[in-house]
Amino acid sequence: MNGAVEFPLDLTELSFRAAGDSLVRRTVLPSGVRIVSEQVPGSRSLTIGYWVAVGSRDEQPGHFGSTHFLEHLLFKGTKQRTALDIAIAFDAVGGEHNAMTAKEYTCYYAKVQDRDLAMAVEVLTDMISSSVLDPAEFETERGVILEELAMADDDPADVANERFFEAVMGRHPLGRPIGGSPDTIRAATRDAVWEHYRANYRPQDLVVTVAGAVDHDVLVAAVTRALLQAGWDLSVPAAPVGRRSGAAAVIEQGRPVTVVHRPLEQANLLLGVPGLVANDDRRVAMNVLTSIFGGGMSSRLFQEVREKRGLAYSVYSFAPGYSDAGLFGMYAGCTPAKAGQVAEIMLAELHRLADHGVTADEMKRASGQLSGASALALEDSDTRMSRLGRSEITMGEFVDLDEALRRLALVTADDVQQLAAEMVSRPFSISAVGALADDAFDGIFPHDPVSMPVN
Structure with a gap:
C-alpha cells in the first residue's frame, strides 16, 4: 500500500494490502450498508463494531440525551432476546461487549474468538435492528443513566472537561455533554427516543467493521443473513448517508x-x-x-x-x-x-x-x-x-x-x-x-x- 486509500461511497467493492500484510476489504451493499474488514495474519480473535454516524451533536431540542439513552436501551432486549440472553451470549464464550456514545457517532462492539464471529454478528445485529425499547426497561434505565451522570459529576476531572467544552465551543453542538444532563434525561420520553432510533438506525446508516481473524466473504454473508432475519429490507436501493462536511465551523467562545x-x-x-x-x-x-x-x-x-x-x-x-x-x-x-x-x-x-x-x-x-x-x-x-x-x-x-x-x-x-x-x-x-x-x-x-x- 502506497499512500492513503480513499473510501468512495459509490464504490461497491474495494480490496488492498496494508502495512504488516493485513488484508483490508470493503463492501457497500445495494441497501447502503457498509462492511469493512481487516484480516490480520496470525490473529485468533477479532473485534467487531456496529456504527452509526449519529452522536450527541446531532440531537435536536426535545431529543437531547436520546443518543446516550438509546445506547443503553439496545442492551435491554429485542423481540427474540432478553437483556440476560444478550449478556449470556458473550459471557458464555469469554467475550466482551459494550458500546460507546461519542459526539459524532455511536458504536456497539464485541471482542470474541474467531469461531464466535457468527454469534457476535447475530446478537449485535439483533440489538441494532430489533430493540423493543420496553417501557418498563426504559424507566429502569433512566435511573441507571442518572446514576451514571451522578458518578461523573462526582469526578472533578469529568466536570472540568464538560465545562471546558462548553467554554471553548460556546453554542456549537460539540459543546454539549455526550451523556445529556440530569434534566434532559428526566425529561426524555420513550416516544422521543423511539423516534430517534427509527430515524437513524437504517441500512444506509449502518457501518460494520471487523479487525482480526476474519474472512470478509463470510462476514458479509453473516451480516446480510442476520439483517434479513431481523426484517430489514435490503432489496431497496439506497446510497450510504453522506459524510459530514469537513469545512471548519465558526466557533464563538462560550466564556473565558x-x-x-x-x-x-x-x-x-x-x-x-x-x-x-x-x-x-x-x-x-x-x-x-x-x-x-x-x-x-x-x-x-x-x-x-x-x-x-x-x-x-x-x-x-x-x-x-x-x-x-x-x-x-x-x-x-x-x-x-x-x-x-x-x-x-x-x-x-x-x-x-x-x-x-x-x-x-x-x-x-x-x-x-x-x-x-x-x-x-x-x-x-x-x-x-x-x-x-x-x-x-x-x-x-x-x-x-x-x-x-x-x-x-x-x-x-x-x-x-x-x-x-x-x-x-x-x-x-x-x-x-x-x-x-x-x-x-x-x-x-x-x-x-x-x-x-x-x-
Missing part, C-alpha cells in the same frame, strides 16, 4: 473563565482554544506539537510544571479533532492556591514554543514517541476496528502505519512553530473545579468571570 466551586484538596484545571478539524492536513503536525508540549514525561509541560517546580502530579496536553471543529487543550491537577500560577506557566510555555520554536532533539523524540505508540496500538484488534470505523465515517480514507509514518516524517520544526503561533492567537478559555476564588485567574488574559455554585 468558568470556576466550579467544590470543597476539594486539588483543583482540576483546563486551559485551551479551538483547534483543528479532523481532516486538516496539519493534524500530523498537531500530533507532534502535542507530543513535544505535553505528551510525555520529557514534554515541556511535564518538565516545567512537575519536575522543575513540583506544582502538579498530572499535567499534559491534548488535541481532539471533529468533522468541523477541534480543541487544543492543557490539563493540570494542582493545589487550588497554585491554580493561577500553573495556568500562567502553561500559557507562557505555549507562547515560548510559538516564539522560539522546537529543537531538533524534540522533533526526534516526538517522532519516536508517535511512531512507537502507533505501532504498539495496532497490536490490539480494538484499535484496528476503531481505525476502520473512523476511516469510513469521518475521514473517507484509510491510512495504514506506513503511510502514517511517511506523513510524520514530513513534519518540520517550522510547521510545529507556526501551528503553535496559530493556537496562541486564538481566544483562550479556562475551566476549573475546586476550592477556588472567582479571581483565581485574574490577569492571565482579559475576561469576565463566570462562577458556578457548589452542587
